[in-house]
Amino acid sequence: MKIYTKTGDKGQTSIIGGEKRSKGSDRVEAYGTIDELNSMIGYIISQMQNYREIKKELEEIQQVLFDCGTDLATPNETKGYRTSNQPTIWLEERIDRYADVPPTLTEFILPGGCHIASLLHMARTVARRAERCVVRVQETEEINSDALIFLNRLSDYFYAIARFINFREGREDINYRRNSKIFYT
Numbered sequence: 001m002k003i004y005t006k007t008g009d010k011g012q013t014s015i016i017g018g019e020k021r022s023k024g025s026d027r028v029e030a031y032g033t034i035d036e037l038n039s040m041i042g043y044i045i046s047q048m049q050n051y052r053e054i055k056k057e058l059e060e061i062q063q064v065l066f067d068c069g070t071d072l073a074t075p076n077e078t079k080g081y082r083t084s085n086q087p088t089i090w091l092e093e094r095i096d097r098y099a100d101v102p103p104t105l106t107e108f109i110l111p112g113g114c115h116i117a118s119l120l121h122m123a124r125t126v127a128r129r130a131e132r133c134v135v136r137v138q139e140t141e142e143i144n145s146d147a148l149i150f151l152n153r154l155s156d157y158f159y160a161i162a163r164f165i166n167f168r169e170g171r172e173d174i175n176y177r178r179n180s181k182i183f184y185t
Contacts, residue, residue, distance in 0.1 A: 087150050099164075108176040109174060120162035
């Protein structure tokens with residue numbers, strides 16, 4: 001079976017329902033960036049030697065991201081979104097659990113640390129970029145807001161588990177040197 005169709009050779013693609021869109025459109029950019037994030041998560045999973053529970057969580061996140069991408073490839077007239085608020089609730093529970101383990105932050109930190117934590121920080125920034133792409137679509141078209149909310153939480157999840165893994169690996173946060181106090185309580 002051939003995987004190429006040649007139908008996109010002139011810069012057009014079909015979204016769900018058959019509508020043609022430019023491959024440079026905001027909607028195509030949004031679900032393409034979500035696909036990029038999903039691939040990055042797959043790479044992170046392949047590099048993890050430990051943290052079986054986090055690997056399972058990342059695999060579940062990949063499933064949800066596929067649903068988010070499908071929702072974004074679905075035009076306004078076609079209803080029946082796949083993403084609900086449940087994955088966000090599930091993610092918030094994990095964020096809270098992981099964020100409670102390392103010491104509380106009072107200053108900005110630099111991304112980095114051990115190999116896996118550094119990759120998670122990269123995924124965090126790709127998640128933020130995907131979120132910005134989805135916001136651009138939302139400014140002109142209807143979207144599934146649950147997908148946008150999930151992406152917003154997802155970057156927080158990556159941040160929390162990057163810090164958690166660095167802490168478990170004995171790697172201290174590196175503070176940004178021109179910091180002033182943040183996260184006032």
